[in-house]
Amino acid sequence: MARDRKLSADERILWGKVARSTRPMPGKAGALTELDAFLAEAEAAAEREQEKRTPATPTPLQPTAPSMAKPSAGVHHPLEKPVKRKIAKGRLALEARIDLHGLVQSEAHTILLDFLIRAHERSMRHVLVITGKGSSMGSDGALKRAVPLWFSKPEFRYLISSYESAAQHHGGEGALYIRLSRRHGERP
Template identity: 40%
Template sequence: MAGKRRLTEQELALWQAVATTVTPLKPKRQKKAALKAEAVAETKPAGPQPPAKRPKSPPKGPPPAPKPVATAAPKLPPLTPYPAPGTMPGIDKRQSERFRRGQLAIEGKIDLHGRTQTEAHDALLHFLERAFKHGKRQLLVITGKGMTQSKSGILKANVPRWLNEPVFRRLVLAISQARPEHGGEGALYVLLKRQK
C-alpha cells in the first residue's frame, strides 16, 4: 500500500474550519432510547386498551406569548490565504482585489518569529483585539517561511487555521497571502471587521 498523501495547508485550514462546526452524535443515548421503546412495545398487553383520556380544556385568559426561537449563528465560509477573486464575503470585488494585491495601507504588523505556538497564538489574539478596538482594518502578520524548503514552518501552517477559530472569526473578515514586498509566503494580510 502506498503512503498516505499529506494535506496541503489550504486543505488543512478548510478541514479545521469545518470540524469546529460539527456537534458529535451521542450513540449510547440513541441506543438506550431505541431499547426502551422496544421493551415498552413488548410489555404492552394484547387485550383491550383503557379508554383514552379526554383532552383538557384550554386555560382561560390570553394565550401565552410564544417562546423566542434560538437561531444558530450563520456558518461562515472558511478563511483561506489564497482566496479566489470576488469570493470574500462582506467585501466587494474591487476592495477584495486591492486587499489581495496589498494595495490597502497596512495599519499594524506583528512578527511571530521565535515564539512557541502557545505564545504566538496568544500574541496574535491580543494584537488583533487591540487593533480592532482602535479601529484598524488592514494588518500584516509575519509567520516566517520555516526552517528549510522541505519542511513547512509550523506557524506558517497554523496561523491560517487559528484565524478560522471562533475567537478570531469574530474579529477577522478576510485573510490573504502577502505580496513579496511584504514577506510573501512568510506573511499574511489580515482584514478586520468594522466596529458596529
C-alpha cells in the same frame, strides 16, 4: 480572583495549553496527565453540545447554485484582488504589523490573539502578520501552517473578515494580509 471561583471549560482548555508548553517539576507529571484527561473530556463534551445545538439539515433534492448560497459564519474568504493589489502597492495602508518569528505556537497564539483584539478595538482594517516561511534550521513552518487554522477558531473568527498571503516585498508566503471585521455598529 476569588479562590472559590471555578474555571470555565474554556479557561481550563486555555490553561491546559499553557501548562503543556512547560516542563513539569520532578514528581508532578501525574497532575499534568490528569489535566490532559480532563481537557480531552471537556473537548468531547463541547463537541457533543455543539452537535446538539446544530439542527440536522435535510439534504436538498437539487444542489443549490453557489451564487445563491449564503457564506457560512466563520468561513474566511481571500481578499479581493483590487484590495490586495492596493495594499501591495502601498495605496492602502497596513495599519499595524506583528512578527511571530522565533515563537512557539502557544506563545504565538496568545500574542496574535491579543494583537488582533487590540487592532479590532482600534477599528483598524488591514494588518500584516509575519509568520515566517519556516525553512531555516530544518523547521517545517509550524506557524505558517497553524496561523490560518487558528482563524477558524471561535476566539479569532469574529475578528477576521478575510486574509491572504502577502506580496513578496511584505514577506510573501511567510506573511499574511488580514482584513479585520468591522466592529458592531461601525459604518463602512
